Amino acid sequence: MLFLAQNGFHAVAHDRRGHGRSSQASSGNDMDGYADDLAAVIEALDLSDATLVGHSTGGGEVARYIGRHGTTRVAKAGPGLRSAAGHAEVRH
Secondary structure, three states: HHHHHHOOOOOOOOOOOOOOOOOOOOOOOOOOHHHHHHHHHHHHHOOOOOOEEOOOOOHHHHHHHHHHHHOOOOOEEEEEEEEEOOOOOEOO
């Protein structure tokens, strides 16, 4: 993400519920909940033409987001991959 920000992109990452600094919610710990949380972040930041990238569960979250909320705010979506050096790469 630092690479993207240093190259003029607006990069946003969220802590999935129950992870990082997010609270331990007793419900919504499923793909529908994750997708709805992502929708709330996208709407709160009023993002449009967004490129959504998710690795592992995040890839499923992106797919479920598109399935539940459509592509009105999405320009591109794809898998995120990690290299041996540990930086994020996006395949187009």
